[in-house]
Amino acid sequence: MRRKLRMGMVGGCLSSFIGVVHRMSSALDNEIELVAGAFNADVALSKQAGEAYYLKDERVYGSYREMFEKEKQMPEGERIDFVSIVTPNFLHFDIAKMALESGFHVVCEKPMTLTTIEAEQLVSLVESTGLIFALTHPYSAYPLVKQAKHTVQQGDLGKIRKVVVEYPQGWLATAIESSGNQQANWRTNPTKSGKSGSIGDIGVHAQNLAEYITGQKITEVCADFSTYVSGRMLEDDANVLIHFDQGAKGILYASQISVGEENNLKIRVYGEFGGIEWHQQEPNSLILNLLNKPMQVLRAGDNANLCKEAIKNTRLPGGHPEGLIEAFANIYRNFATAIRNYKAGFESENADIATVNDGLRGMQFIDAVVESASSNQKWIKLIS
Numbered sequence: 001m002r003r004k005l006r007m008g009m010v011g012g013c014l015s016s017f018i019g020v021v022h023r024m025s026s027a028l029d030n031e032i033e034l035v036a037g038a039f040n041a042d043v044a045l046s047k048q049a050g051e052a053y054y055l056k057d058e059r060v061y062g063s064y065r066e067m068f069e070k071e072k073q074m075p076e077g078e079r080i081d082f083v084s085i086v087t088p089n090f091l092h093f094d095i096a097k098m099a100l101e102s103g104f105h106v107v108c109e110k111p112m113t114l115t116t117i118e119a120e121q122l123v124s125l126v127e128s129t130g131l132i133f134a135l136t137h138p139y140s141a142y143p144l145v146k147q148a149k150h151t152v153q154q155g156d157l158g159k160i161r162k163v164v165v166e167y168p169q170g171w172l173a174t175a176i177e178s179s180g181n182q183q184a185n186w187r188t189n190p191t192k193s194g195k196s197g198s199i200g201d202i203g204v205h206a207q208n209l210a211e212y213i214t215g216q217k218i219t220e221v222c223a224d225f226s227t228y229v230s231g232r233m234l235e236d237d238a239n240v241l242i243h244f245d246q247g248a249k250g251i252l253y254a255s256q257i258s259v260g261e262e263n264n265l266k267i268r269v270y271g272e273f274g275g276i277e278w279h280q281q282e283p284n285s286l287i288l289n290l291l292n293k294p295m296q297v298l299r300a301g302d303n304a305n306l307c308k309e310a311i312k313n314t315r316l317p318g319g320h321p322e323g324l325i326e327a328f329a330n331i332y333r334n335f336a337t338a339i340r341n342y343k344a345g346f347e348s349e350n351a352d353i354a355t356v357n358d359g360l361r362g363m364q365f366i367d368a369v370v371e372s373a374s375s376n377q378k379w380i381k382l383i384s
Contacts, residue, residue: 001343004033005336008071008080008104010064010095011087013040013049017183018109019086022136023053025328026084031336036071036080038064064095068102081339082132085109088186089194093118096133100125105132105339107332111204111366112359114194119356119363126356132342134335135354135362139205139265140212141330143300143314143322144286146352148213148269148276150307151288157271160214163242163250165206165267168258172236175229190233196366197227197234202265203254203369204362208354209267210252211361213276216244218365225373228257240369284321309352 007026012019019039026032036059039049043062050060061067064083071079082105085095093113099106100122112135113119126133139145151157177184186192187201194200211217220243225235237255244250255261265280274290284300301318303311313330316322331353338351372378 001340003077005031005081005339006035006079007032008067008083009034009037009039010067010083010085011039011091012037012084013045014052015182016086021324021328022084022086022107025325026332028325028329029333029336032332035059036061036067038062038067065098068098068104072102072104080104082106082335088192089200090114090192093122096122097125100129100131100133103129103131105335105342107134107136107335108359109136110208110354110359111194111200111362112356113363116360116363116367119360123356123360130342132335132338132351133356133359134331134338134351135356135359136328136331137205137208137212137354137358138324138327138331139209139280140354141313141327142278142280142283143306143310144278144283144298145209145213146309146313147286147298147306148267148278149215150309151276151286152214152269152271156274156288156290157269157276158273160216160244160246160248160269160271162270163210163214163244163248163267164270165210165250165252165265167202167206167253167265168255168261169202169263170257170259170261172229172256173259175231178231188232188234188236193234194366195234195370196238197232198236198254198256199223199238199240199369200234200366201254202256203238203240203252204365205265206252206254206267207365208358208362209265210242210250213267213269214244214248216246216248217361218242219245221365221368221372222378223369223372225370235373238369238373240372283323283327 038061039046047060083099084107085092086109092108096106096108177188222241224239226237227235236257240252242250242252268277277287286298288296300314315326334351334353
């Protein structure tokens with residue numbers, strides 16, 4: 001197939017934060033072009049966005065339903081190949097379901113759905129259709145995260161004992177949702193965001209990163225939620241003890257009231273023979289500490305010391321910062337390869353993207369953490 005893949009987008013109007021990221025990153029490798037969209041429920045705003053994105057007027061729709069109905073009637077070489085869903089959480093399921101039923105592959109923002117039941121339905125639908133579904137967990141797409149995973153897989157750290165993953169932000173330290181902040185408004189509203197605030201928004205990224213790097217699955221949680229901003233309906237701070245299926249134990253916390261923090265996701269993994277440490281705000285470095293050896297700092301671009309997965313996902317020469325756009329682009333590039341393999345009629349090798357099953361894992365994690373946080377049975381009082 002000697003053409004670009006054609007992308008339709010749902011959400012992503014001119015005021016959208018994440019829509020811009022998806023549009024830029026999907027175009028980075030010249031594999032994908034945006035040709036259609038339903039960018040806002042307000043038809044005028046959708047048309048305004050389509051004009052700004054230089055799309056044909058007839059390919060800019062007032063709803064995702066209209067887009068899918070009209071696009072699937074077009075010839076295979078003209079209609080969209082896949083849809084990118086960049087709406088608030090509560091819309092993900094219906095859009096993804098109709099896209100799959102209409103024969104379109106899907107890229108979807110996280111969390112995948114509002115409920116685990118919805119997530120299970122999408123898993124079944126992907127399995128029955130055979131279509132490609134990618135969930136955007138961009139932090140697992142950084143080259144030094146690939147190196148971290150490789151280091152664990154190679155056994156360099158020995159048996160993994162402890163995982164500490166944290167995701168503090170400070171932007172919700174005050175009730176900015178009450179002053180009309182669009183991003184805060186839907187994220188703090190359970191009808192639009194789901195049953196969890198900080199865990200549903202950023203904690204699932206921490207969960208996915210921990211499972212991706214270690215290759216282990218979280219099996220048990222013990223959680224404590226706090227809602228510090230008066231009147232807020234969802235937790236804005238969460239602390240979770242976690243157990244993994246291969247014996248590791250750990251700590252995960254997600255906070256959006258940590259004043260002064262920007263987007264400070266970081267992870268430390270400790271094994272019998274060493275530990276690794278990665279910081280999202282300094283993504284081009286991976287700290288490696290091996291028992292009885294000096295600390296090493298591995299750098300993106302230092303190809304002589306990196307695994308092939310890290311090299312493949314490094315886009316710039318060493319010393320040139322790479323960031324979120326490049327990480328998202330890695331997801332879209334791998335997703336495009338999987339679609340091309342699908343269209344060629346053979347099964348793709350491991351595409352190294354988060355899938356619909358990872359989306360289900362995220363919803364199961366949210367459910368377990370929310371249930372644990374609402375229980376009073378886990379605390380032992382000290383004798384005073």
